[in-house]
Amino acid sequence: MRWWRRAPAKSKRNQNTHMKTSHTPGPWHIQPSSSFDASYVLIKPIPGQVVAQVDKLPEMDANAALIAAAPDLLEALKFLDDNDRITCENADFEIPAGECPCCGCKARAAIAKATGE
Numbered sequence: 001m002r003w004w005r006r007a008p009a010k011s012k013r014n015q016n017t018h019m020k021t022s023h024t025p026g027p028w029h030i031q032p033s034s035s036f037d038a039s040y041v042l043i044k045p046i047p048g049q050v051v052a053q054v055d056k057l058p059e060m061d062a063n064a065a066l067i068a069a070a071p072d073l074l075e076a077l078k079f080l081d082d083n084d085r086i087t088c089e090n091a092d093f094e095i096p097a098g099e100c101p102c103c104g105c106k107a108r109a110a111i112a113k114a115t116g117e
């Protein structure tokens with residue numbers, strides 16, 4: 001029996017599916033408020049303008065960290081998707097669009113939410 005090498009899977013990487021960036025490019029950083037009361041922190045690219053202001057709530061530091069990480073999180077998800085690493089685990093089942101609870105569909109939903117698609 002002779003074995004044939006399978007043709008490599010088509011990667012989305014060269015299809016430029018996610019090449020368009022509509023948000024301010026990362027990385028984003030957290031800049032503490034310069035005011036005395038420190039009632040907010042700013043999320044900024046460095047150098048750059050303010051992307052977001054995070055008001056002082058009990059969760060301010062965690063909120064700021066999450067927002068500052070957004071470009072990195074999106075880039076990681078797009079990288080996985082471009083390399084065909086995001087797939088629906090329930091593709092054999094008929095599940096209404098947007099209701100599949102699998103990791104792949106949650107990842108795709110997060111990309112769509114982040115990109116407004």
Ligand SMILES: [Zn+2]
Nearest residue numbers: 088100102105
């Ligand atoms: Zn799924």
